[in-house]
Amino acid sequence: MIFKTVGVVGAGLMGSEIALVFALTGRKVKLYDTDSSLVDQAMQRLERVLGKGIDRGLYDPSVIDIALPRIERCEGLDHYSDCDLVIEAVFEDEAVKARVFSDLDRFVSNDCVLASNTSSISITTLASKVSESRRSRFIGTHFFSPVSRMKLVEVIPGLDTEPLIVEQVMNVCREIGKTPIEVKDVVGFAVNRLLHAMMIEATRLVEEGVATPEDIDVACRLGLGHPIGPFQLMDATQISLSLQVQEILCGAYGDRFKPRPIMKQMVGAGYNGKKSGRGWYKP
Numbered sequence: 001m002i003f004k005t006v007g008v009v010g011a012g013l014m015g016s017e018i019a020l021v022f023a024l025t026g027r028k029v030k031l032y033d034t035d036s037s038l039v040d041q042a043m044q045r046l047e048r049v050l051g052k053g054i055d056r057g058l059y060d061p062s063v064i065d066i067a068l069p070r071i072e073r074c075e076g077l078d079h080y081s082d083c084d085l086v087i088e089a090v091f092e093d094e095a096v097k098a099r100v101f102s103d104l105d106r107f108v109s110n111d112c113v114l115a116s117n118t119s120s121i122s123i124t125t126l127a128s129k130v131s132e133s134r135r136s137r138f139i140g141t142h143f144f145s146p147v148s149r150m151k152l153v154e155v156i157p158g159l160d161t162e163p164l165i166v167e168q169v170m171n172v173c174r175e176i177g178k179t180p181i182e183v184k185d186v187v188g189f190a191v192n193r194l195l196h197a198m199m200i201e202a203t204r205l206v207e208e209g210v211a212t213p214e215d216i217d218v219a220c221r222l223g224l225g226h227p228i229g230p231f232q233l234m235d236a237t238q239i240s241l242s243l244q245v246q247e248i249l250c251g252a253y254g255d256r257f258k259p260r261p262i263m264k265q266m267v268g269a270g271y272n273g274k275k276s277g278r279g280w281y282k283p
């Protein structure tokens with residue numbers, strides 16, 4: 001088994017389930033969040049995730065007692081010195097991530113591989129936050145939500161990442177039941193460029209009155225075989241997040257990713273999707 005002890009930083013939506021998928025394959029996992037109450041909430045959520053998986057026949061009922069105890073709650077990153085791999089999944093903010101990586105740089109062993117789950121920050125930029133000698137062991141691992149169910153991981157080498165590390169990280173992804181693809185360190189990597197090109201066109205169709213959000217979702221599900229339509233997806237993940245990603249993509253690639261005006265209007269009005277009570281779909 002490669003990477004026997006895995007540290008995860010950030011116990012939010014992504015970090016908690018990343019911890020789970022490693023624990024499910026027999027690895028020892030360390031989990032830290034600045035807010036320890038969020039680690040408690042994460043553990044309760046993971047129990048529910050496993051419960052649903054058991055109901056659907058995906059896991060044996062014994063996993064709850066076996067996998068969850070493998071996740072050790074840590075009080076700080078100084079407990080990560082025996083980790084072989086650490087995956088960072090804190091807020092999408094370069095300064096916050098930079099602090100985490102410079103701390104990890106002090107505490108983890110020389111052999112430890114550091115990975116970021118960032119969706120939009122350059123891996124090479126994040127690698128520059130650790131000492132030069134560690135940059136060959138720094139990589140991007142972009143998981144998809146919900147991590148327990150989504151099979152893809154974009155593996156993103158930075159400028160200095162050693163090919164051997166890329167291979168080891170691709171292999172560990174396979175060991176935890178994922179399918180990794182190697183992607184260059186460009187803004188949006190591959191999947192977000194594809195997704196937002198489609199979301200922007202879907203929004204343009206609605207603005208032009210060509211079809212309703214509901215019918216476009218039906219078209220994507222029944223005509224293209226997507227499991228969920230773009231408007232349902234935007235509502236589930238908050239429209240403001242899609243807007244933010246499109247602004248980043250527009251900054252990198254120009255007008256082809258320019259967010260549609262209606263997105264700004266909706267976010268400005270507080271119609272931000274499911275959590276806010278109203279988005280493309282009304283209650």
Ligand SMILES: NC(=O)c1ccc[n+]([C@@H]2O[C@H](COP(=O)([O-])OP(=O)(O)OC[C@H]3O[C@@H](n4cnc5c(N)ncnc54)[C@H](O)[C@@H]3O)[C@@H](O)[C@H]2O)c1
Binds near residue numbers: 014034088
């Ligand atoms: N949500 C998604 O669908 C998705 C998909 C792919 C990648 N990502 C990326 O994954 C990362 C995490 O996203 P998320 O949706 O889980 O966010 P989240 O807000 O649910 O969780 C982030 C967690 O990080 C913790 N945190 C913040 N600063 C910290 C620090 N210094 N040390 C330890 N913990 C800290 C927060 O308390 C919070 O619990 C982001 O970089 C995001 O862009 C998210």
